[in-house]
Amino acid sequence: MRQILVTSALPYANGHIHIGHLVEYIQTDIWVRFQKMRGNRCIYICADDTHGAAITLRAQAEKRSEIDVITEMSQAHQADFAGFGIEFDQYGSTHSDENRALCADIWEGLNKAGLIVTEDVEQFFDTEKGVYLADRFIRGTCPNCGSKDQPGDNCSKCDAVYEATELIDPISQISNSTPELRRTPHKFIDVEKARDTIANWIDDDTLPEQTVNQLKGSYLHEPLKQKDLSRPGPYFGFEIPDFEGNYWYVWYDAPIGYIATTHQWCKANGEELDAWWRNEDCEIHHFIGKDITYFHTILWPAMLEAGDFQLPAKVRIHGFLTVDGEKMSKSKGTFVRATSYLDHLDPTYLRYYYATKLNSRIEDIDLNLEEFATRVNSELVGKVVNIASRSAKFVAKTGLSDTYPDDGGLFEKFAKAGDDIAAHYEAGDFSKATRAIIELADLANPYVEENAPWELKKDETKAQELQDVCTVALNLFRQLAIYLGPVIPGITEKVSTLFDEPLTSWDQAKTPVTGKTLNKFKHLVQRVDPAKIEAMIEAGKEAAAAEAKLNAAAGSWDDSSDALDAEPIQPEISFDDFAKLDLRVARVVEANEVPKANKLVQLTLSLGGDETRNVFAGIKAAYKPEDLEGKLVVMVANLAPRKMKFGVSEGMVIAAGPGKDEIYLLSPDSGAVPGQRVS
RNA sequence: GGGACUGUAGCUCAAUGGUAGAGCAGGGGACUCAUAAUCCCUUGGCCGCUGGUUCGAUUCCAGCCAGUCCUACCA
Numbered sequence: 001m002r003q004i005l006v007t008s009a010l011p012y013a014n015g016h017i018h019i020g021h022l023v024e025y026i027q028t029d030i031w032v033r034f035q036k037m038r039g040n041r042c043i044y045i046c047a048d049d050t051h052g053a054a055i056t057l058r059a060q061a062e063k064r065s066e067i068d069v070i071t072e073m074s075q076a077h078q079a080d081f082a083g084f085g086i087e088f089d090q091y092g093s094t095h096s097d098e099n100r101a102l103c104a105d106i107w108e109g110l111n112k113a114g115l116i117v118t119e120d121v122e123q124f125f126d127t128e129k130g131v132y133l134a135d136r137f138i139r140g141t142c143p144n145c146g147s148k149d150q151p152g153d154n155c156s157k158c159d160a161v162y163e164a165t166e167l168i169d170p171i172s173q174i175s176n177s178t179p180e181l182r183r184t185p186h187k188f189i190d191v192e193k194a195r196d197t198i199a200n201w202i203d204d205d206t207l208p209e210q211t212v213n214q215l216k217g218s219y220l221h222e223p224l225k226q227k228d229l230s231r232p233g234p235y236f237g238f239e240i241p242d243f244e245g246n247y248w249y250v251w252y253d254a255p256i257g258y259i260a261t262t263h264q265w266c267k268a269n270g271e272e273l274d275a276w277w278r279n280e281d282c283e284i285h286h287f288i289g290k291d292i293t294y295f296h297t298i299l300w301p302a303m304l305e306a307g308d309f310q311l312p313a314k315v316r317i318h319g320f321l322t323v324d325g326e327k328m329s330k331s332k333g334t335f336v337r338a339t340s341y342l343d344h345l346d347p348t349y350l351r352y353y354y355a356t357k358l359n360s361r362i363e364d365i366d367l368n369l370e371e372f373a374t375r376v377n378s379e380l381v382g383k384v385v386n387i388a389s390r391s392a393k394f395v396a397k398t399g400l401s402d403t404y405p406d407d408g409g410l411f412e413k414f415a416k417a418g419d420d421i422a423a424h425y426e427a428g429d430f431s432k433a434t435r436a437i438i439e440l441a442d443l444a445n446p447y448v449e450e451n452a453p454w455e456l457k458k459d460e461t462k463a464q465e466l467q468d469v470c471t472v473a474l475n476l477f478r479q480l481a482i483y484l485g486p487v488i489p490g491i492t493e494k495v496s497t498l499f500d501e502p503l504t505s506w507d508q509a510k511t512p513v514t515g516k517t518l519n520k521f522k523h524l525v526q527r528v529d530p531a532k533i534e535a536m537i538e539a540g541k542e543a544a545a546a547e548a549k550l551n552a553a554a555g556s557w558d559d560s561s562d563a564l565d566a567e568p569i570q571p572e573i574s575f576d577d578f579a580k581l582d583l584r585v586a587r588v589v590e591a592n593e594v595p596k597a598n599k600l601v602q603l604t605l606s607l608g609g610d611e612t613r614n615v616f617a618g619i620k621a622a623y624k625p626e627d628l629e630g631k632l633v634v635m636v637a638n639l640a641p642r643k644m645k646f647g648v649s650e651g652m653v654i655a656a657g658p659g660k661d662e663i664y665l666l667s668p669d670s671g672a673v674p675g676q677r678v679s
Numbered sequence: 680g681g682g683a684c685u686g687u688a689g690c691u692c693a694a695u696g697g698u699a700g701a702g703c704a705g706g707g708g709a710c711u712c713a714u715a716a717u718c719c720c721u722u723g724g725c726c727g728c729u730g731g732u733u734c735g736a737u738u739c740c741a742g743c744c745a746g747u748c749c750u751a752c753c754a
Binding site: 166210211213214215216217218219221290291293294319320322356357359361362363364366368370371374375377378379381382383385386387388389390391392393394431432435438439442445446448449450452453454455457523524525526527600616642 | 681682683684685690691692693701702703704710711712713714716717718719746747748749750752754
């Protein structure tokens with residue numbers, strides 16, 4: 001019997017659970033349930049990640065305390081998880097006494113090992129709100145191209161990358177005041193000193209091959225950079241014991257929450273923490289998304305080693321969720337919250353669908369809404385559940401045959417397939433596991449077809465034969481219900497009721513049940529109604545629209561406020577300021593691709609007569625050169641020429657949109673001619 | 680800019696150094712026990728593009744294109 005501790009990444013207390021999060025929790029829950037069915041000693045640990053500046057900002061916006069925010073969100077998270085049948089052995093919080101104590105212990109270990117160094121950091125401080133500002137809370141003028149209102153890390157106009165401290169006229173996004181640059185000491189972890197531990201641990205046993213390649217090709221290729229683990233107060237989190245006024249960065253205390261929550265579980269169950277975290281015989285498996293690989297494969301092992309804890313046996317990494325091939329989108333209604341899903345659809349569907357998609361590699365998985373319905377209906381309802389539903393009523397009165405009949409080796413075949421299916425589950429290849437199970441179902445239905453119980457029923461002399469055929473069909477069905485137990489526990493529980501026998505162990509699939517009366521067969525799962533999917537998406541759209549309306553105050557066109565939210569309106573200017581800007585109608589007389597440029601198209605713009613301008617425009621992703629020629633556009637005619645890698649750009653064309661392939665050139669209504677001023 | 684991964688039938692995904700497979704969808708037939716379920720047959724593919732290695736490549740190598748993630752004081 002193996003001893004296994006499993007975790008999912010801790011959901012952040014700043015937001016609600018959505019169907020993207022659920023990929024991970026469903027994946028983990030399936031794996032944990034599988035381990036428990038196999039008879040292994042396995043606990044599933046998770047917690048809310050509660051610290052950081054974002055929580056404080058939310059609390060301030062909602063005019064309540066941080067504790068209120070995280071308490072309410074934790075309850076919401078747990079309710080959402082419970083709704084999807086995700087069963088934690090312990091669900092904790094990073095804001096717990098256990099976590100504070102463990103953070104201090106590991107900190108001491110890090111200090112003893114000489115891994116902590118102190119360095120000064122320059123950071124903006126919002127004097128009105130009294131907080132230090134992370135880069136994403138600062139906007140200002142790009143030091144490179146002079147574009148105003150750019151984010152704190154890179155310019156959306158010229159793509160220049162810079163430090164927030166380099167911004168000209170920085171503005172705090174929290175108070176709209178000018179922040180003050182302050183120099184404060186921070187505590188860093190010198191991860192390079194733990195290189196040997198990390199490098200030895202990173203291999204094909206502990207991590208997916210792709211991740212091993214990635215880490216070896218990037219981080220391990222050069223000295224590991226020091227990681228800033230402290231934040232000056234005020235900061236919602238734990239104060240660092242030997243560093244007054246400073247707090248642990250959220251990514252320090254978050255993973256320690258795994259241990260702290262285990263500790264809570266131990267206290268509640270009379271167990272020793274060391275038996276789980278300082279025990280080489282205990283396997284620790286972390287399930288995470290690909291975005292937080294660094295924290296779990298570089299930072300975390302270094303911390304564990306310093307705290308004298310064992311390193312994880314495996315980190316299992318999954319990709320992101322797309323819906324109908326695209327990123328989830330609020331305005332398209334595909335950003336579906338867990339509660340919203342549950343309002344419309346059965347959680348079993350999503351568990352099954354995700355299972356058919358999940359594998360052991362790091363690939364994004366797509367929720368194709370049409371496939372979602374047809375797949376669940378044809379496989380789960382049409383093939384699997386159908387076996388019981390077409391045979392149970394024939395033996396409602398007689399019960400199952402007293403001895404298991406000759407079935408041509410089907411039961412034995414199903415029993416043997418259990419090993420392969422188990423291996424797929426173990427490896428995290430749930431798509432292979434479900435496919436193997438459906439293949440079995442595809443053997444069971446023809447069996448029923450060939451033996452036609454509905455024909456046997458017509459002949460009273462064939463009563464025994466009828467009972468035998470149904471005994472076989474129901475036993476095959478029972479095996480499938482066991483194999484699908486980790487994925488669709490809700491259904492398997494109902495099957496347990498049908499057979500009047502809890503189906504909780506994998507090995508039950510090895511022995512047929514005979515000579516017993518079944519409980520009345522009831523529908524195990526409703527077919528997916530595509531109209532309900534549609535309703536769910538529509539509800540999402542409406543919620544997004546309502547939210548947009550709320551934000552935009554008034555507006556009869558129902559437009560989303562996303563764009564305005566992303567880029568607020570600039571400070572007021574005078575007419576004279578505006579008059580400095582010379583906008584002109586121009587015709588694209590020539591447009592060419594720029595070899596080697598990622599985004600640029602070279603344009604020759606005519607202002608009428610012989611006056612032309614050479615302009616490089618970052619619109620390659622949205623426009624083909626041949627589609628541009630002849631088009632009338634609006635250009636900034638008096639913009640200072642800018643030397644670029646590919647030549648000098650003498651102006652810019654005006655366009656709207658967030659960028660990439662969403663760029664919309666402005667063009668005048670018909671009648672305008674090149675050279676006319678736009679005012 | 681650097682690193683990693685992905686790109687196979689309309690859709691979602693397998694497999695493989697030797698003329699490509701499944702499920703769903705589409706087409707044809709059978710059945711009527713079953714949640715308009717099931718069963719049988721069947722139409723679909725320059726295996727992203729271009730080169731190279733090989734007797735032979737979808738599979739190995741290189742380059743390119745597209746997408747995703749990480750990383751980076753590139754215009």
